[in-house]
Amino acid sequence: MADTRQVVADQQPALDPALTLVAQDAHVTYRVYEDRRAGLRELVSSRGKLRAARAIRAVKGVSFEARAGEVIGVIGANGSGKSTLLQAMAGLLPCTDGAIYARSQPVILGVGAALQPLLSGRRNVELGLLALGASQEQVEEQFDEVVEFSGLEDSIDLPLRTYSSGMKARLHFAIATSIQPDILLIDEALAVGDADFRERSEERIRTLQAHAGTVFIVSHRLSEIQRTCTRVLWLCAGELAADGTPDEVLAQYREWVGRPRNRPPRQQRQQRRRWRRRRQRHRERRLARRQQRRLRRQAGR
């Protein structure tokens, strides 16, 4: 995999205008506070913070180049760093090492956070478009189109909190794609909504692609990835496991998922060793208990 990519990279001209996003050995590490107090030694080394913190290396050295007109699927097991990578691609989590470059500000499909549940759908469409950087004129221009695409004409004046989760997801998708982002990042959004809406959203992704944009889709639905994407990145434990056409990568991924333990080789060996030890301990205990029972029975006689 790595070899073919290297050849491709060497062949391309030094200044490729079609490049939309380049990740260059991107690392993202973040600190989370654990739900326990820090031990004395940690307390001394962490300059007196009272809660234990742990550094999570979610993305470890990911490199790839995305070009205009590509729809790139990102797959991987839960916790493999897909969402974190998407956040870094949107510039929301800075890379701790390496860097990600983009032709324009990527838009992540997360306008939901900008919306206010008590306000009507109408005001929320305005709010969402403004959040994505549209001007007041653009909002007026886009408004009808957004409402029509979301199919929420009848409930647009109801407060957002009365919407079902499918309706909300439709609204989010309609808002985020209406401003025609050059680089769109979608995190598990197509799975929601009914069949009709899914079809329309896939069509809209194709439109974005035709307008020489790049779309990234994180999803666990492999059939959807197969249908919509022109290329697939497979993340495994924060590293890029494969990068290629959907057919190639999905076949590899399916094979890997089918394996007994979805762990990289080193961890897998450690795991096996741990289990062997555990089995041994259990066997010893079982034998000991049997021995005791036998002794007790003999004592009873």
Next chain:
Amino acid sequence: MLASFPWRRDATGRATETVGMAAQATLERLGDTPSSADYLRALWGRRQFAIAIAVGEVRSQHMNTALGNVWLVLNPLLQMGVYYLVFGVIIGTDRGVDNFLAFLAVGVFLFHYTQRSIMAGAKSLLKNQGLIRSIQFPRAVLPLATVLAHGLSFLPAAAVMIGIALATGESLHWTWLLLVALFAVQTVFNIGMAFITARMTDRFPDMQNVLPFVFRLLFYMSGVLFLATRYVSAETLVWFQLNPVYAMISTGRGIILEGTLNGVLWLSAGGWAIFALVTGFFVFRAGERDYGRG
């Protein structure tokens, strides 16, 4: 198949390095804070977003109540009633003041405007973590919008304040126009302080527990309930005058109750406002990269 995983991070090292040179020439690096000028420009570009957040907040504030936004007027009125009952009627801190009701109204309302703006502004980053984690925009929009929202909900209170002054025998004068300037100065001060406290609170959420005490102290140190020139010695009064909140409240009282203008107090209030805004902006921008990651 597993053998083909580029587990080591230098597996594609050379290839990406050549691409990297091109990347830096045509593409922009993500996650960097723009220069101050660019940041201001981006902030100006999102002004309508800030206004939309502020209006939305005011709109949804009392939506769950039967009286709705009548509370924007009713709330300050009730507050006045309580303060007047306790300090005007029962304790009697009204020494040296002719129109204590109007005196109290100006003090209480102006103080609460600043207190609420800064306290809410301090929490604005924590409250909007979801937004920060999903959309890229200059984060200064958040404290700014929060102060704007409180500025909007202050307007009904200001109307009540002027109504009380007129009802208790004060008469309109051209100097009352300066109340608009005072409102602007106070808003600028609030925005600046909201920037500073927002960064502090985002880094140390514990600040939320400290701020109420800071404001409690400030409440007594600003002469909200009593005439400072009457109760406090001349040396201590200098410290009152250096206090921006005292300066603003006293300026407002000067305009409404006496129709006089105190140059020192205007200077103190205006100076503090500009100082807070400029410092606040730079302090806030410096932390831009780390917001919402706590």
